[in-house]
Amino acid sequence: MTDCPSRKRKRVYGTFACDYPDCDRAFSRADHLSRHKRNHDVSRNYRCTWPQCLMTFTRSDIKDKHYKRHLTKSNNYQDTDSFPRLGKTLSPSDLIEWLFHEENSIPYESDVLSHQNGSKGFDFLEVFQLKNHSSQRKLVSESLRDSFITLIPSLGSNIDFSIPKLERALEIYWLIYHPQYPILHRPSFATAESNPLLLLAMIMLGTSLSSCTGKSEDFENPNLMADEIAIPLRWLIFSHGECKPPAKAWVVQSLLLLETYEITSSSRFLHERAYLHHGSKVQLLRRSPVLGGDHSNDEVGKKWIEAESIKRATLMAFYLDTVHATVYGHMIILYAHQIKLSLPCEEELWENENEYPSKVTSPPKFLSTLKKLLHRRKVETGAFGKKILLAGLLTIMFQMQQKDLQLSFLEWNTMKESWKQTISLAIDVWRVDICTKDGCCDTLNSLKFPQEEVEKLPPSLRLDDKRCKFGLYHISQIYMRISHYDYIIYAGAPRRMNVKAGMSQYKGVEARINDWSNSINGGVSVIHAYLFLSEMLLSEDNDDISYSYDPNGDPFLHRRNIIASAVLVIFAYNFSLEGPEANIFDRIQGDYYPDKEDAHLYLRRIKKSLSKHGSFKNLTSSQFHDSTKLHASYLATIPGKNNIVGLLKFFYKAYRNCHWEIGREYSNLFKNCMERCLGRAKITCETMYDTKLL
Structure with a gap:
């Protein structure tokens, strides 16, 4: 056989010279x-x-x-002194370097969340006088009511849609919701000058909060009217001609108020709708620069109000994004490094009814303040600013959790406990050093209200109420150590976010829960759950005083969900370690569920046992942080921690007639856990989504 000629293509060589000046390659x-x-x-x-x-x-x-x-070197080094960033600790400086420098190198389509105040800015405002609209911020005329009915015709036949009730709904909005989220400029607000869709959102929230005022209100069916507004309101806002970049303040404000109601106070349908459309609101903000710049003297007041309003709305969008990721396990969209705004202005300035001062202290930038907090340095800010800073710490937590998933195959695991320690301590610095002496239980740390409104406040918002106002603080320390998915599936939820959890998924969750409950992280999680529920149900000053809990009457709309999470965390921890309280389920008749201790007795006993190892009062942030871990280490010495049937029964009854549909789902899940604690072998709560009101 003769050889065939090669068909391999011959490469053509040539000289390719670099034409860059002074380069001879x-x-x-x-x-x-x-x-x-x-x-x-x-x-x-x-x-x-x-x-x-x-x-x-x-x-x-x-x-x-x-x-x-770098990776190869870090894997080979065992001497942490020779290779400091990648040792057993990750310093705040390393954390900031890793997160902010890396993420800032990513180009965004527009840096629209930056505070673009122009060359002049608002650091020295001229003296200007604004009209005091205190008598007009809740005024509803016949023509205004007619415009509401034109937008949503069915409201015309609603018995609660009368002018006196509409005005009362607006009054409740300003009394209960505004002190928590002051995104509207109260002194200059007038209904006649406001967009009707924003007013409808305010009426919707005020109506739904009527059960939180502490007094008998005149509404026949407030939840029906709130839903009747909420269902078409999102489409009315989206179809409005001003719902486009650059976003008007009222558009973003309306969407925020609607989202709060949908997520926390209505049906699962609206809850899921809010989550699906949350990204639309964020994209609207990303394409809308904050208003500001040079203006004539007669315009400077209104322009400043508009700029501060849209800034506050942006910060609230960031806060809600973080809260919903923490409390409900939603996907986070906004991160700290994207918020290049200053913190909210002083509340005394924002709420001032009269003349504004000639000089205003410019609030510090959010990012620089957040970095100080990571370095454990004290910063000053108002109640709304405190919320934003806590959210900032949580977004860093979420970023690091994502990096854990992305980089675990690159020997990143040695860093996990290090960054958790850094952020967990920073969150305790927030609680002890940024908040006042009573921390998350001090009303003034979470609310700002005018002095003349104090007597009108419901009991749960008054200064002498010492129950926790910042449940987000406790749930953040819990969520850092256990995921929402794990504890809700372990409790018996048949699915999450419409994805069914079969037995194989449950077994994986069960293994993770067992590892968690046998670790110090499990102990710290349950200590925060105990602290939170004790703050909610037991008096700090008098052991003879205990509190009931009605989710329908809770003015802190996210707190009802955080309470449910804390209960499920206590169940997961104790059931996995010690099993059921009793094995009598097969002998139970009807709806009678016997318990060894009721909720208050159980929490008081646990609290007393833990107090033997020291108090949480009058501690520095580092001492508070260490005390939490110390108390966690003593949990094993406390007998009967699995006597939780009474605790579960208390919240099962409390949530059973919740106006909020997801609250009724929690009630069913508590009953499921209660039955398992009495010896029922079946795990899944098949009736969790059977939520008809009794």
């Missing part, structure tokens, strides 16, 4: 020259994202090789 291949030319392109700047590394590169492949050397 030449290559035999064009692709090699093209790659070489990237070294001269200064517009390409790839930064190494390794903590404390300042190297930059013009080619991404060289940067990647450099980064891999």
Whole structure:
């Protein structure tokens, strides 16, 4: 056989010279020259994202090789003193370097969340006088009521849609909701000058909060009217001609108020609808610069109000995004490094009914304040600012959790406990140093209301109420150590976010729960759950005083969900470690569920046992943080921690007639856990979503 001529293509060689000035390199291949030319392109700047590394590169492949050397070196080093960022601790500086420098290198389509105040800004406002609209912020005329009915015709036949009740709903909004989320400018607000859709959102919230006023209200069916507004309101806002970039303040404000109601106070349908459309609101903000700049003297007041209003709305959107991710396990959209705004202005300035001062202290930037907090340095801000800073710490937690998932295969696991320690301590610094002496239980840490409104406040919002106002603080320390998915599936939920959890999924959850409950992280989680429920149900000053709990009457709309989560965490921890309280389920007749201790007796006993190992009062932030871990280590010495049938029964009854449909789902889940604690073998709560009101 004769050899066939080779068909292999012959490469054509030539001389490919670099034409960059003073460069004498030449290559035999064009692709090699093209790659070489990237070294001269200064517009390409790839930064190494390794903590404390300042190297930059013009080619991404060289940067990647450099980064891999960091990884190899860190895996080989055992001496943490020789290789400090990657040892057993991750300092706040390393954390900031890792997060903010890496993320800031990512180009966004527009830096629309920046505070673009122009060359002049609002650091020195001229004296200006605004009309005091205190008598007009809840005024509803016949023509205004008619405009509401034009927008939603069915309201015309609703018995509660009368002018006196509409005005009362607005009054309740200003009394209960506004002190928690002051995104509207109360002094200059007038209904006649406001968009009807924003007013409808305020009426919707005020109506739904009528059960929280502490007095008998004149509404026949407030929840029906609130839903009747909420269902079409989202489409009315979206279809309005001003619902486009740049967003008007009223558009964002209306969407925020609607989202709060949908998520916390209505049906599962509206809850899920709010989550699906949450991203639309965020995208609207991303394409809308904050208003501001140079204005004439007669305009400066209104322009400042508009700029501060949209800033506050943006910060609230950021806060709600974080709260819903923490409390409900939703996907987070906004991160701390994207919020390049200053903190809210002083509440005394925002709520001032009269003349504004000639000089105003410019509030600090959010990011710089957040970095101070990570460095455990005290900062000053008002009640709304405190909420935003806590949300900032939580978004960093979420970012690091994502990095855990992304980088676990790259030996990142050694860093996990390190960053958790840094952020967990920063959250305790927030509670002890940023808040006043009573921390999360001090009303003034979470609310700002005018002095003349004090006597009108419901008991749960008054200064002498010492129950927890910042459940988000406790649930953040819990969520850092256990996921919402794990404890709700372990409790017996048949699905989450419409995805069914079969037995294989439950077994995986069960294994994670067992590992968690046998770790210090499990102990710290349940200590915070006990602290929170004790703050809600027991008097701090008198052991003979205990509190009931009605989710329908809770003015802190997210607190009802955080309470439910705390109960489920206590169930998961104790059931996994010690099993059921008793094995008598097969002998139970009817709806009688015997318990060894009621909720208050159980919590008081646990609290007393823990108090033997020290108090949480009058401690520095570091001492408070260490005390939590110390108390967690003593949990094993407390007998009968699984006597939780009485606790579950208390909240099962409390949530059974909740106006909020998800609250009724929790009631069913509490009953499921109660039956398992009495020896029932079946795990899943098949009736969880059977939520008809009794």
